[in-house]
Amino acid sequence: MDNFTFGITMLICGMGGTILTLWIMSLVMGLLGKLFPEKPEKKEA
C-alpha cells in the first residue's frame, strides 16, 4: 500500500474511529448516569 493511501486511511478510519468510539462511550455513560443516579444518603432517624 502506498504512503498516501495509508495516511489517508489512517486519518479517516483512525480519527473517525476514535471520535465515533468516544461518542458512543459518552452516550452509554450518559445513559448509565441516568439509569443509576446518585441517591442522597438517608438520614438516620
Place this chain on the structure above:
Amino acid sequence: MADAIVNGLSGLTIGFQMLAGDWRNGIMLIVGFVLLYLGIKKDCEPLLLVPIGFGCILVNIPLSDVMSNEGFIRAIYDAGITTELFPLLIFIGIGAMTDFGPVLAQPSTFLLGAAGQFGIFITLIIALALGFPQLDAVSIGIIGACDGPTAIYVTSKYAPHLLGAVSVAAYSYMSLVPVIQPPIMRLLTTKKERMTVMKAVAKPVSKTTKMLFPLVITVLGGLIAPKGLPLLGTIMLGNLMRESGVVSRLTKASENEIANVVTLFLGLCIGATMVGSAFIKPQTLIILALGFVAICLDTVCGVLMGKVMRVATGGKVNPLIGAAGISAFPMAARVVQREGAKWNKKSYLLMHAMGANAGGQVGSVIAAAVMLSVLAGMGIIR
C-alpha cells in the same frame, strides 16, 4: 613481565581511548547528564528522567555490556519491554490513580478527549511525507497521544529502534505542557471566549456508574478495537479496583510499589536504548520535532473542538477547556485552570478541565487501540 604490566594498564585506559574514538558516546553522556539535571534540578518528570538519564550514561560508557546479551539491563528489557509488560503494568497503576468522576459527570467532555488525539494522525501523515516507513510513522504519531506508556507500548512493538527517541519526546513534551499550551490557547481564542465563566459541575456520579464505567469501556472498546485491549483492559482493571473499594491492598500496590518498580525499570531500559551510534542521527532530531508538532496539534484541535462546543451550547463553554483533552493528567487541567483564572478571576474551570483531561486519558488509549485495529484490518500488522 613489562609487557604484562603494559597490557594490564592498557585494560584500564581502553575505555578512555574508545571514548575519544567515538564522539557520539561522548555526546550521549552529556545528554544523559542533561536529563539528570532536568529531572533533579528542574523537577521535570524526575521519576522518569533520572533512570532514563542514568541508563543513557550506563550504555554510552565504552565497552559497557549492560545491553549485551548477558547485560543486566538487557535482561530487564527482554522481560518487560520486548514482552510489552511494563507499559501495561504502569497502566494498571494509572487506572488505580485516576478518578474518572469528572468525565462521567459530563460525558460530552469525552469529545474533547477525542479532539485532543488529532495530532497523532496528522503527525503520522507528516512523518510519512518526510519519508518514514509506515510503522515508524505510526510510532512517531503516537507521541501525540501525550501518553508515555501508550507511546512505549506501540513503539516497542512496531518500531523498537525508535523507542529511545519516541519515549524521550513523549515524556519531555508532557512535562513541557505548561509551556507549550498557553500560547496556543491564547492564539486561538478571543478575550471574550477566555473570560467565559462555566457553571459548576454539580451533578454527582453514583458508585454504580463509576464501577460500571471500566467494565463498559473495556467491553465496548475491546469489541471495537480488540488490538488495543491490553492497553484498555489494564487501565480499566486498575480503575475498577479503585472504584470497587474491595481490593484496597491491590489498588495501593498498583499505584505505589508496582508502578514505582516498573517506572524504574522502564526508565533504565529507555535510557539504555539511547546508545550514541543509534541515537545521534538526523532522524532523531526530526522525531523530536514531530513530537512537538503532534502535541501542538493536539492542543489546537482540542481548543477548536471547545469552540465548536461553545457554539453548540450557545456560548456556555469556555473553549480553553479543550486544551485539556490530552492525556497529560492532571497537568493539562491545571494549565487550563491557571489560564482561565488569568483572564477572569471569577472563572473556575478546573472541574470542567478535569473532565476533558480524563476524557483525554481514555481518548489516547482508544486512539492507540483504534489505530492498531485499523492497521490489523489493513493487514499491516498481525
